Amino acid sequence: MSIPRLLARNVEEFGSAPAFREKDLGIWQVWTWAETAAEIEALALGFLTLGAQPGDTIAILGRNRPALYWAIVAAQRVGAIPVPLYQDSVAEEIAYVLDHCEARFVVAGDQEQVDKLIDVKEQLPKLEHIVYLDPRGLRKYDHTHVTAYAKLQDAGRTAQDDLLPELRRRTDGLGADDICVMLYTSGTTGKPKGVVLSNRNIIETAKNSVEFDKLSREEEVLAYLPMAWVGDFIFSIGQAMWCGFCVNCPESEDTMMSDLREIGPTYYFAPPRVFESQLTSVMIRMEDAGKFKKWLFDRFMAVAHRVGGSILDGAPVSLGDRLKYLMGDVLVYGPLKNTLGFSRVRVGYTAGEAIGPEIFDFYRSLGINLKQLYGQTEASVFITQQRDGEVRSDTVGTPTPGVELRIDENREVFYRSPGVFVRYFKNDESTKSTKDAEGWVATGDAGFIEQGTGHLRIIDRAKDVGAMADGSLFAPKFVENKLKFYPDILEAVVFGNGRNRCCAFINIDLTAVGNWAERNNIAYSSYQELSQHPKVLDTIAEHVAAVNDSIIGDEMLSGCRIHRFLVLHKELDADDGELTRTRKVRRRIIEDKFSDLITALYDGSERVSTVTEVTYEDGRKGAIKATLEIRDVIVSPEDRIAAQ
Amino acid sequence: MSVAEITPDGRTLGGTLMDMRNITLRFGGVTAIKDISFDIREGEIRAIIGPNGAGKSSMLNVISGFYNPQEGEVWFRGDKRGPMRPYQVARLGIARTFQNIALFDGMSVLDNIMTGRLTHTKSGILDQAIWWGKAQRExxxxxxxVEEIxxxxxxQRIRKTPVGRLPYGLKKRVELARALAAEPKLLLLDEPMAGMNVEEKEDMSRYILDVNDEFGTTVALIEHDMGVVMDLSDRVVVMDYGRKIGDGTPDEVRGNQDVIDAYLGVSHD
Incomplete structure (x- = not known):
């Protein structure tokens, strides 16, 4: 059992069905399974001409393109280990991973990626050859260690007679326990770790999850999330190969939304922030719509809000409401879904972060079957999933078939499944501390299983759950998520572990706040200036107070109310190391970097001046200076009365 | 003269593409260009620089055939060129962009770029109206x-967007796209970076270099931003008050005393 074998099976059973599509030169170009297999074979033979050996690592670096997915399978065919990398990583990050995985070859998407590789090639004695896909701008490069993808395929085809038997021998020798892929986790702390996943991991997980959602060969997916992310690997390689559905690649990152609309995927995954920003843009556009349209939208969205979710869940709904909903579908929901590219979505998933209940309900009320799942790289994605008819915004569902769950006394979640990773590459110590002898894996997340429903609820990262000075529970993410549900707030970081009260950093959402400013004739010349506008601070203070109100009744978490906050003068950014590549907050780094601001939050000062180093997209560094205002927030009803 | 030559940064220069010999251009009593000679070689990026009013744009208009010089000769690809209409110039393989963007605002980006293909269109109006057979294939x-460009x-993102709705930097890029659609031998750029921010300038520079690299297009450009010019061009002509005061590689020009005087001013005592 291996991915190349599934490919061969698909070619045999439905070789003329589409396997990959990519929009190129304004047209969707199609490759059938048979054509895909031929392309992969030519590249695999090309790898052999370069002297690829079983056990070598071949890194893949670029945006989602069929040819790069083929490179993954071609690497598997020669017995090598494919290692997809995050394409937006800066050169040093790439150098670390390439060095750690001892990559001999890299398949890069374009000149930008090749340039990064050439920059760090000196540090990588093991790196022998770079293969590039898009030849633009690369014509004049020294080609002794750099080759065009198409040229390598040609070399492979030319040497076919000599090398094909060897290639077949290697491919046929692949078994369930051979390595399928190695994925580097972005790591909220420390250096990234290489998670080794076997063919069994991927294929068993793909099979179970496909059966769970009854996915078929008819599905259409859009591959737009980073290839280095385990989810994309499962959807675009694992499940696609298992089911035989077609993977569609957008024309460019910028055209993703219009490509989504053209393809109309039936099976779709997006992190909460994508749903969030789409909802924000819908709402912004509705603000600009004519009075009648706005009235129609508001009226029917109210109907959808009341009954849409129930209809989707198959719950009883009165005939009158059903008729109103049907009318709404014709007038509002249908066209809206079409604009968003969700007309055909049968199964939609979101994961990675908590999703705001309003956002989640909005999509479900339109009749989009959006569900939540919980997973991680070490599990080949799936740990829990929501079953149709049991979908809620505050849980992550019940265990995926084949997965066992356990919660230990510290509230940490453990699981065991066929998808559990083999090991961390060259890191036995971490492997041991994460996975025990019986195969139970620590997720690092704190949570509990809800009585009655058996649904898993996640509170926070286990290591971030702490205690306040008075011993009450400190769960920063819980509060941050509540804050982030406001469209004005892009990111929040709450501090308070071991202290007597909680304070927070807030990042405003430039789209939402910028639009608000425009509407209210508030002029600003920069992100920094807008972030410190008194009216913006007032609005944010109201949001924070509302969040405080919402948790005051919670016995366990009422200590997490926020007493003071400031709005940061720059967006937290992965290039500055403040977020991971999957945009999770790196607490320790933020605490170090902005220690002066934290001190100011706790010492009672009303404003604080600071200088912050920033990294531009091309890797150059600069500094920005700012004076930030610190606001006190109402934390209890008594305060509110006193304030009035 | 026509021997290939390697520039310091490793690019190959071909023979002479255009030769301007003793050009003098007058508007009534005003002499805009005084007795200037220089050549443009195949495959190079040739810049014309100079302070305001030096006659750069006039020079570009002479190259593009829009103005006819009173004195001097223009040689293009080994032939002496007489007075010409703009469409004749376009057919010769010279395309240009303008200092003030000259696109069709109401038309989509795609349609605007398609107009650049006009000189390569062979089917007649009638064929195109019926849009069948040859016209369709064409x-x-x-x-x-156009899609390649x-x-x-x-x-790609703005393919169907009307040009009027685009920001300035993108309009400039669309204009470049239209000029490229004509598959010119010689591409004339009139201040391609004017009014752009640093990032847009960097992007534009990369595109100009890539065009030169990928398609082998010879580029002649006028530009104010000295940093850009020095990084981009193989050779530079410097003009001041209608005269040529310097000609050579960016390094040679940078060291030229006349050029320094023209740009920084010189005390008259």
Whole structure:
């Protein structure tokens, strides 16, 4: 059992069905399974001409393109280990991973990626050859260690007679326990770790999850999330190969939304922030719509809000409401879904972060079957999933078939499944501390299983759950998520572990706040200036107070109310190391970097001046200076009365 | 003269593409260009620089055939060129962009770039109106070429957007795309970076270098931003008050005392 074998099976059973599509030169170009297999074979033979050996690592670096997915399978065919990398990583990050995985070859998407590789090639004695896909701008490069993808395929085809038997021998020798892929986790702390996943991991997980959602060969997916992310690997390689559905690649990152609309995927995954920003843009556009349209939208969205979710869940709904909903579908929901590219979505998933209940309900009320799942790289994605008819915004569902769950006394979640990773590459110590002898894996997340429903609820990262000075529970993410549900707030970081009260950093959402400013004739010349506008601070203070109100009744978490906050003068950014590549907050780094601001939050000062180093997209560094205002927030009803 | 030569940064220069010999251009009593000679070689990026009013744009208009000089000769690809109409110049393989963007605002980006294919269109008005057979095949071929340029300049996202709605930097890029659609031998750029921010300038520089690299297009450009000019060009002509005061590689020009005086001013005592 291996991915190349599934490919061969698909070619045999439905070789003329589409396997990959990519929009190129304004047209969707199609490759059938048979054509895909031929392309992969030519590249695999090309790898052999370069002297690829079983056990070598071949890194893949670029945006989602069929040819790069083929490179993954071609690497598997020669017995090598494919290692997809995050394409937006800066050169040093790439150098670390390439060095750690001892990559001999890299398949890069374009000149930008090749340039990064050439920059760090000196540090990588093991790196022998770079293969590039898009030849633009690369014509004049020294080609002794750099080759065009198409040229390598040609070399492979030319040497076919000599090398094909060897290639077949290697491919046929692949078994369930051979390595399928190695994925580097972005790591909220420390250096990234290489998670080794076997063919069994991927294929068993793909099979179970496909059966769970009854996915078929008819599905259409859009591959737009980073290839280095385990989810994309499962959807675009694992499940696609298992089911035989077609993977569609957008024309460019910028055209993703219009490509989504053209393809109309039936099976779709997006992190909460994508749903969030789409909802924000819908709402912004509705603000600009004519009075009648706005009235129609508001009226029917109210109907959808009341009954849409129930209809989707198959719950009883009165005939009158059903008729109103049907009318709404014709007038509002249908066209809206079409604009968003969700007309055909049968199964939609979101994961990675908590999703705001309003956002989640909005999509479900339109009749989009959006569900939540919980997973991680070490599990080949799936740990829990929501079953149709049991979908809620505050849980992550019940265990995926084949997965066992356990919660230990510290509230940490453990699981065991066929998808559990083999090991961390060259890191036995971490492997041991994460996975025990019986195969139970620590997720690092704190949570509990809800009585009655058996649904898993996640509170926070286990290591971030702490205690306040008075011993009450400190769960920063819980509060941050509540804050982030406001469209004005892009990111929040709450501090308070071991202290007597909680304070927070807030990042405003430039789209939402910028639009608000425009509407209210508030002029600003920069992100920094807008972030410190008194009216913006007032609005944010109201949001924070509302969040405080919402948790005051919670016995366990009422200590997490926020007493003071400031709005940061720059967006937290992965290039500055403040977020991971999957945009999770790196607490320790933020605490170090902005220690002066934290001190100011706790010492009672009303404003604080600071200088912050920033990294531009091309890797150059600069500094920005700012004076930030610190606001006190109402934390209890008594305060509110006193304030009035 | 026509021997290939390697520039310091490793590019190959071909023979002479255009030769301007003793050009003098007058508007009534005003002499805009005084007795200037220089050449443009195949495959190079040739810049014309100078302070305001030096006569750069006039020079570009002489090259593009828009102005006819009173004295001097213009040689293009080994032939002496007489007075010409703009469409004749376009047919010769010279395309240009303008200092003030000259696109069709109401038309989509795609349609604007398609107009650049006009000189390569062979079917007549009637054929195109019926849009069948030859005309259809021809348009499909043109569209493919245009899509390659869209891909090259990374403007897929705005393919169907009316040009009037685009920000300035993108309009400049669309204008470049239209000029490229004509598959010119010689591309004339009139201040391609004017009014752009640093990032847009960097992007534009990269596109100009890539065009030169990928398609082998010879580029002649006028530009104010000295940093850009020095990084981009193989050779530079410096003009001041209608005269040529310097000609050579960026390094040679940078060290030229006349050029320094023209740019920094010189005390008259």
């Amino acid at each position: 348009e499909i071929a043109h569209r493919e070429k 869209i891909d090259f300049l990374e403007i």
